[in-house]
Amino acid sequence: MAELTQFIITGLAVGMVYALIALGFTLIWKSTGVANLALGQLVLLCSWFTYSMMHQLHLSIWLAFPAVVLFALVVGWVIERFALRPLIGQPILSLIAVTLGLGYFISGMVSFIWPQSIAALPQIFPKNPVHIGGAVISQEYVWAAGISLLVFTLLSLFYKYHRMGIAMRATADDQMAVQACGIPVTRIFSMSWMFACVVAAVGGILISSIGGISNGLVETGLKTFSVVILGGLDSFGGSMIAGPIIGLAKSLGTGYLTPYLWPEFGEVIPYIIIVFVIIFKPFGLFGEKRIERI
Amino acid sequence: MSSLPCGTRNYSYAEDMAIFRTKTQWALLIGLLILLMIGPLFVGNFWLNKINLIGITLIAATGLNILVGYCGQLSIGQVGFIAVGAYTSTILTSKLGLPFPVSFVCSGLMAGIIGLMFAIPSVRVKGFYLAIASIAAQFIIVWVISKWTGLTGGSNGMLVPDASIGGLVFNTQKSFYYLIIGVAVVCIFLAKNLARTRVGRAFIAIRDNDLAAEVMGINLFYYKMLAFFIGCFMAGIAGSLLAHWSVSISPDNFSFSESILYVGIIIIGGLGTTLGPILGVVLIRLMQVGVTQATPWLQSTLPGMPNGFATGITPMLFGLIIVLFLIFEPRGLAHRWNLFKASYRLWPFSY
Numbered sequence: 236m237a238e239l240t241q242f243i244i245t246g247l248a249v250g251m252v253y254a255l256i257a258l259g260f261t262l263i264w265k266s267t268g269v270a271n272l273a274l275g276q277l278v279l280l281c282s283w284f285t286y287s288m289m290h291q292l293h294l295s296i297w298l299a300f301p302a303v304v305l306f307a308l309v310v311g312w313v314i315e316r317f318a319l320r321p322l323i324g325q326p327i328l329s330l331i332a333v334t335l336g337l338g339y340f341i342s343g344m345v346s347f348i349w350p351q352s353i354a355a356l357p358q359i360f361p362k363n364p365v366h367i368g369g370a371v372i373s374q375e376y377v378w379a380a381g382i383s384l385l386v387f388t389l390l391s392l393f394y395k396y397h398r399m400g401i402a403m404r405a406t407a408d409d410q411m412a413v414q415a416c417g418i419p420v421t422r423i424f425s426m427s428w429m430f431a432c433v434v435a436a437v438g439g440i441l442i443s444s445i446g447g448i449s450n451g452l453v454e455t456g457l458k459t460f461s462v463v464i465l466g467g468l469d470s471f472g473g474s475m476i477a478g479p480i481i482g483l484a485k486s487l488g489t490g491y492l493t494p495y496l497w498p499e500f501g502e503v504i505p506y507i508i509i510v511f512v513i514i515f516k517p518f519g520l521f522g523e524k525r526i527e528r529i
Numbered sequence: 530m531s532s533l534p535c536g537t538r539n540y541s542y543a544e545d546m547a548i549f550r551t552k553t554q555w556a557l558l559i560g561l562l563i564l565l566m567i568g569p570l571f572v573g574n575f576w577l578n579k580i581n582l583i584g585i586t587l588i589a590a591t592g593l594n595i596l597v598g599y600c601g602q603l604s605i606g607q608v609g610f611i612a613v614g615a616y617t618s619t620i621l622t623s624k625l626g627l628p629f630p631v632s633f634v635c636s637g638l639m640a641g642i643i644g645l646m647f648a649i650p651s652v653r654v655k656g657f658y659l660a661i662a663s664i665a666a667q668f669i670i671v672w673v674i675s676k677w678t679g680l681t682g683g684s685n686g687m688l689v690p691d692a693s694i695g696g697l698v699f700n701t702q703k704s705f706y707y708l709i710i711g712v713a714v715v716c717i718f719l720a721k722n723l724a725r726t727r728v729g730r731a732f733i734a735i736r737d738n739d740l741a742a743e744v745m746g747i748n749l750f751y752y753k754m755l756a757f758f759i760g761c762f763m764a765g766i767a768g769s770l771l772a773h774w775s776v777s778i779s780p781d782n783f784s785f786s787e788s789i790l791y792v793g794i795i796i797i798g799g800l801g802t803t804l805g806p807i808l809g810v811v812l813i814r815l816m817q818v819g820v821t822q823a824t825p826w827l828q829s830t831l832p833g834m835p836n837g838f839a840t841g842i843t844p845m846l847f848g849l850i851i852v853l854f855l856i857f858e859p860r861g862l863a864h865r866w867n868l869f870k871a872s873y874r875l876w877p878f879s880y
Binding site (some may be wrong): 270272315318321322325327328329331332333335336337338339340341342343344345347348350454457460464466495498499502503506507509510513514517 | 554595597601605647648649653654656657658660661664665667669672676677785786789790792793795800833838840841843844845846847848849850851852853855856859
């Protein structure tokens with residue numbers, strides 16, 4: 236029983252972080268229509284930057300975190316300005332391929348700057364584990380879930396009530412109309428990328444405080460696509476619900492199915508979910524069904 | 530778009546359809562074929578090795594070009610299907626003792642069938658969804674290969690027996706050169722002609738607007754499946770050649786970043802052209818050689834280089850090239866080549 240609680244709680248917590256990273260995807264997809272396949276690499280880059288700030292410069296988390304956010308903002312701006320803006324209006328194939336190229340570039344840059352390829356973040360959250368109903372959970376999980384929920388709430392409020400958030404939603408709805416209203420669409424694109432990078436950075440800090448930093452984070456980014464697909468590409472709430480589902484599936488699958496199947500079965504569960512969702516319910520649980528015209 | 534050489538007129542439909550129209554073109558073609566035939570006599574083993582890799586990559590890239598460039602179905606899992614071909618061929622020859630030609634065809638068929646399984650979503654979705662489905666395909670395939678230890682040897686990999694046709698054993702770079710280049714030439718010829726037939730035109734219609742194509746009476750399901758089958762079939766036979774050529778295979782040979790590289794290759798070369806994959810493959814593989822050769826030299830001359838230079842420089846460079854090509858020349862090197870040919874033919878008059 237304690238084992239089950241353990242699996243459920245860790246699964247939910249990791250799922251929340253997945254959902255947070257998935258938000259980074261949804262932000263960009265909703266307002267710019269670009270599918271960001273470099274998500275994992277961005278998470279990796281921001282995690283390594285945090286590592287540099289905390290471990291190599293010995294900053295405390297309160298100083299390091301603003302630095303990481305600033306870094307993420309700059310990265311987001313640079314990517315949008317120099318890689319994506321020249322491609323506005325190009326077919327979706329180019330837009331996907333350009334993020335693939337970016338991801339390739341970033342992963343090269345990471346192994347260029349941080350050749351050690353594996354590291355652990357310094358302790359951010361208190362060390363002693365908490366006991367929940369017989370299960371022993373390290374505090375990182377609890378904090379990760381809490382912070383993800385907080386960021387999600389802040390982002391949703393921002394989207395709902397802030398001027399800029401409303402402008403972003405309007406851009407997602409109809410770019411032409413928004414342009415006619417005098418809203419600077421390019422600035423909105425750039426804002427979305429900056430926000431998405433910050434979200435990826437927060438997700439990166441949380442997930443690497445749980446599992447350490449390694450190239451596996453790139454795969455984590457790819458796995459979050461299962462969250463995006465299951466929740467629906469353009470739905471915030473969708474990814475927030477799909478994240479814990481994927482997290483649960485992964486931790487329960489790893490915990491209970493491994494003895495019957497091959498080892499590391501948990502690693503492919505998200506991909507299997509992707510294939511099934513795309514075959515049976517391609518627009519996800521909460522995605523908007525697009526009607527196409529010729 | 531492409532202007533004919535000066536003074537070329539067609540007097541029959543057959544002439545109009547011909548790929549090689551003028552005597553010069555025929556002479557160039559025959560010259561090229563002769564060069565390909567006698568090339569290995571003048572080239573050392575090092576370069577022959579690289580040329581063989583180029584040939585294998587070219588076969589897989591040509592398949593991917595049919596799928597992505599002509600039919601517009603973005604697939605980022607080509608290396609997964611290469612892996613299917615490589616392992617099928619290895620298992621058939623080493624465990625069942627089948628002759629190489631049989632396993633060669635079977636590896637193509639196997640990769641094609643597995644490709645069809647992952648192609649089912651393409652009926653309902655496209656663009657990003659399909660890209661994600663193909664990424665999932667790549668990871669699931671490589672995972673199955675690395676965990677099914679009884680059949681594939683797991684992460685230890687497998688030793689691949691020599692390929693042989695009749696009494697002819699392929700175990701040197703030179704003998705493999707003729708096998709690989711032969712297959713590559715046939716594949717390119719087929720791809721070129723496929724694009725000009727009913728099937729190729731249907732592919733192009735689907736790429737340009739699949740709804741309109743369906744309204745025009747093109748069976749989307751059939752043609753999309755066909756495109757996936759052809760693309761993955763070529764990946765499979767490339768995988769079979771790769772396995773027998775590289776003597777041993779393991780799941781590490783089939784990484785996701787290699788899949789991205791394949792997409793990069795056809796973008797750099799030019800989507801939807803026959804020449805594109807050739808130019809892209811040659812450029813990328815030669816650059817890889819150049820980078821591996823130049824890295825030790827750069828590290829010794831510039832002592833301030835960080836440690837990660839050797840591992841980081843290749844992906845950085847290729848990522849940058851892919852992005853730059855998409856921004857500045859999305860139609861790829863093949864388009865540049867066509868522009869050059871046109872301006873050369875029209876010179877000095879620019880009309």
